[in-house]
Amino acid sequence: MSDSDALGLWLSSIGKESVQAFQDDFSGLTGMSLCLVHLDGAPALVASNRSLLCFHIEGRNGVRCQMQHRQFLARMMETGALVVDSCYAGLTCFACPVFRGKEIAGAFFGGMVSVDPPDSTVALDVARYEVKSMSRLDLEKALRLLRSTLSLLKGVRIASGPTIDETGRELMDAYGLSSREIMVIGQIVRGKSNLDIAEALFISEKTVKTHITNILKKTPAKNRYDLALLCKKYFDA
Structure with a gap:
């Protein structure tokens, strides 16, 4: 079964509207962007709280962004676990696996925040684009909540x-x-x-x-x- 089919069945089993609502609520609570994606990086839902800075960067260098997103997802699939890292613009982002049974069906890709202390590689004006700033502890708490929620859904039939x-x-x-x-x-x-x-x-x-x-x-x-x-x-x- 392709990852597209697996993620589609997972969405159907939970309810697409319910997953979109969770995604929107999580994003609103944490201030981070979030989007359920297929394993090739294609979005499965409408992205929540999409970063204006990312929108600006992707408009200028979308190919590089897509390549890095796929690298994140590849690392996630290799380890079978959450991956957190900085993108080439210096923003912190993550890829959290979504399981259907024992199979990775897709991922929640998000973040795009400036973590205190800020990454020295951030060369763009984050204040201008209203980039969310958060402590590493708050980031860890938010990701723990995301993983715990997905863990509850892992065995849903x-x-x-x-x-x-x-x-x-x-x-x-x-x-x-x-x-x-x-x-x-x-x-x-x-x-x-x-x-x-x-x-x-x-x-x-x-x-x-x-x-x-x-x-x-x-x-x-x-x-x-x-x-x-x-x-x-x-x-x-």
Whole structure:
């Protein structure tokens, strides 16, 4: 499974809106920028509190920034642990792994702060760009909170219920279903009501109904009972 698929399934299992809200809240609390990214550095969510200085630097030398981001992520994947370092502009940034089971599915990439005492390599006017300044102790506390939160989610199973095996991937390919629609089907197979599904996936009942309508259009099933019979073999308990 590609890292893109793994991260997409992780997002679906937690709820994309919930992860975005956590990311925004963490960033607002700490003052650091934060973005869930794929292992190639591509963003999976809208970046929270994106640094104006980074925006300025990337506009002038985006290729160098992307290369360094990928180096950070490569080190993180090699060690399987949080990586904290300074970028070429002297700002402190980090890459924190996101696990789906034992597999690294993506990372929270962020920071872009000036840590006291400031790095002597910072050559740009950090005050002009309102760069967040924080002590190393505060940085360590914030990162400990991030790692602890992700640790709680490390063992979360898809849709708090059945998991998708390789045959389940065939189901997605056969009918052009999205990973989110597979989550809904997994709940239907277990006999869950629309309200139960909404609570499990952190979405509204209206959204559940919309997903089911779209699923029935894509598959030969005429109703949710037919759908459960059609898809039961694709799931393991």
